[in-house]
Amino acid sequence: MHDIRLIRDNPAEFDAGLAKRFLPPQADEILRLDRKRREALTRQQEAETERNALSKQIGQAKAKGDEDEFNRLRSEVERLKGVLEASGAEAGKFDEALNMHLAGLPNIPLDDVPVGEDEEANEEVRGWGEPREFDFEPKDHVDLGEGLKQLDFERAAAMSGSRFAVLTGGLARLERALAQFMLDLHTTEHGFTEASPPYLVRDEAMYGTGQLPKFAEDSFHTDNGYWLIPTSEVPLTNLFRETIHAEADFPARFTAFTPCFRSEAGSAGRDTRGLIRMHQFHKVEMVCITKPEDSEEELERMTNCAEEVLRRLELPYRVMLLSSGDMGFGARKTYDLEVWLPSQKTYREISSCSNCGDFQARRMNARFRRDGEKKPEFLHTLNGSGVAVGRAMLAVMENRQNADGSITIPDVLRPYMGGLEVLGA
Structure with a gap:
């Protein structure tokens, strides 16, 4: 398996290594999947942070007896629950696709390995x-x-x-x-x-x-x-x-x-x-x-x-x-x-x-x-x-x-x- 951080930092070098294996460039597709995965994770984390903040506000509204605010906040928490589930599923989908892509790529040859097809x-x-x-x-x-x-x-x-x-x-x-x-x-x-x-x-x-x-x-x-x-x-x-x-x-x-x-x-x-x-x-x-x-x-x-x-x-x-x-x-x-x-x-x-x-x-x-x-x-x-x-x-x-x-x-x-x-x- 390849280190995704090295591919992010040196995509051209990664593709040059694969070229020694006579494979086409892969970094762009790998980074696209990685970007989609991270975007979904970010949405999931943001929704989690917002839900936690709203949960505290729900407790405060209940303590004050403010039923309208209590119901509004609960409705918003339910909406965020859907965002969490959807973004988590999307992150999982892109994570699986990324891992499958990386798992199918061979190791990168060292510099002293002669380049040749056979x-x-x-x-x-x-x-x-x-x-x-x-x-x-x-x-x-x-x-x-x-x-x-x-x-x-x-x-x-x-x-x-x-x-x-x-x-x-x-x-x-x-x-x-x-x-x-x-x-x-x-x-x-x-x-x-x-x-x-x-x-x-x-x-x-x-x-x-x-x-x-x-x-x-x-x-x-x-x-x-x-x-x-x-x-x-x-x-x-x-x-x-x-x-x-x-x-x-x-x-x-x-x-x-x-x-x-x-x-x-x-x-x-x-x-x-x-x-x-x-x-x-x-x-x-x-x-x-x-x-x-x-x-x-x-x-x-x-x-x-x-x-x-x-x-x-x-x-x-x-x-x-x-x-x-x-x-x-x-x-x-x-x-x-x-x-x-x-x-x-x-x-x-x-x-x-x-x-x-x-x-x-x-x-x-x-x-x-x-x-x-x-x-x-x-x-x-x-x-x-x-x-x-x-x-x-x-x-x-x-x-x-x-x-x-x-x-x-x-x-x-x-x-x-x-x-x-x-x-x-």
Whole structure:
């Protein structure tokens, strides 16, 4: 959500920020709704003040026995009651319209975010590792998994439809091992607190992190009013909603391993083969809550935490600074980590780390109070994949495959795999 006071003070700057998102100017309409709302509130307040004054006069007229004046004043109070109700309803109408308008607008990019409509304008920040040179034709993860008889799309489709998979045997254990490794790394070395949050949330939680109202079709909704979480960013960030916290509580860092559910609306024909784009997948998420002055430094720290996962798995990757048109709705700056996939001979996203500034905190009313200060301030929220477990697994499979179709287990995962060094059929 945007700060209406900043829009009042700098409407041209606000529209310039939206222009980086390739959106038309919005400030005039926002300020019109804001003006109408405030005018109605002013009428309501003036009528309330006048009614209070008349109520005192009614008491005086009654005490004097002046029935004519008493009746006149009561008639005027009744008229003002109608003004109060009408102006209150009008203020509510314009307040709702204003909030709906603001809720549909994305966050404003920071100045160092490259301006561009899509991923073509993304900028590579750094890279790590060199793609492996194979002395045989590498297979993709689908062929590898099916060759091991441990990855089954057909039986998953029979019970659930497309974009689902069943993992068995060593691959199921590899998925679990990856999650345990990531959680242990983030909690023991990176200072995160592990959480196990709900997988079902209500409308207000989805609204707080920006999934509602704009992206309702991208998530799954139950028939009794809940949403399946698209990422544990939603419940973890909402831990701070509707609360004023102490300054000493920050930074707060949480990590969680959860399933994630996405309808993938509008993605027909994209990544239909394999585990890249699923309705259900697993992810280790990182969420950081900070004071405003610390959020940029925290974004760099969080991104490095995700990078460390890939370095220890010995997976070549690159870090991309996303353009204004490629960033998510709630982000003001985002780094994507892209891992090398031999079968595609390209890098694919495996983690996205974003600084949302106070955008989500305003929607959730998440605030803190500085020591010695009376007025609370909005917090800054950040989130990042640490990392997507399914994509990490397929990256391990493809980058660590052998000519016979087996998979060499990375050293850091072997303790979680019972010491297994090679995963075979």
